[in-house]
Amino acid sequence: MKDFGLSRNVPVVPERTALLVIDVQNYTMEDGGEYASLDPAEKEAKYGFFFKEMRGRAIPNMQKLLTACRQKGIEVVYTVMAAQTADGRDLSLDYKITGFFCHKDSWDAQVMDEVAPAGDEMVLPKGSSSVFISTNIHYLLRNMGKTQLILVGALTDQCVDSAVRDACDLGYLVTLPVDACATQSQVRHDSALFNNKGYCRQVTTEALLAEISMVM
Helix, strand or coil: CCCCCCCCCCCCCHHHEEEEEECCEHHHCCCCCCCCCCCHHHHHHHHHHHHHHHHHHHHHHHHHHHHHHHHCCCEEEEEEECECCCCCCCCCHHHHHHCCCCECCCCCCCECHHHCCCCCCEEEEECCCCHHHHCCHHHHHHHCCCCEEEEEEECHHHHHHHHHHHHHHCCCEEEEECCCEECCCHHHHHHHHHHHCCCCEEECHHHHHHHHHHCC
């Protein structure tokens, strides 16, 4: 193996960094379209872990990172799972098979109030797991001179993991705060982190906040 003298362990540089908040929208939480029709007992049994992780750990950490990034001038970008068309014909085959659907103008497609966009922060509707496949985010990030990404959101082992891998293949340095993302079981969360640690820098929110606080 050749040593090119490069590393993933590069601290964030604010002017070159964007914080990407992935699919933290009404659709994916307790009263959203994906779960709204479920019996409360079934909802708790199947998805209670995810909701508790999001409410108790991931979202509070996202809020801290949003505040810190905005204070340092780090660009914030959001993705939401959403169709551009009324019948969802623009969605990926995988989303159609799974049954994911909400229109971009619906309540389900809106970013949760707890992590709502500020000012002119961009919200990109996507129709596939990876934001890099179904939006022009790569073009937008390059226009803004971004070469480093901080990724947070849901699900750790699906849309977050897809974004980590695609971003790395496109030449970004990726930082993943391991406690600012969540999925539907601890096993799934841990497995995803184990599998993508070779692509990105994994840190705790606390460590990343300390790092951000030190930059000028």
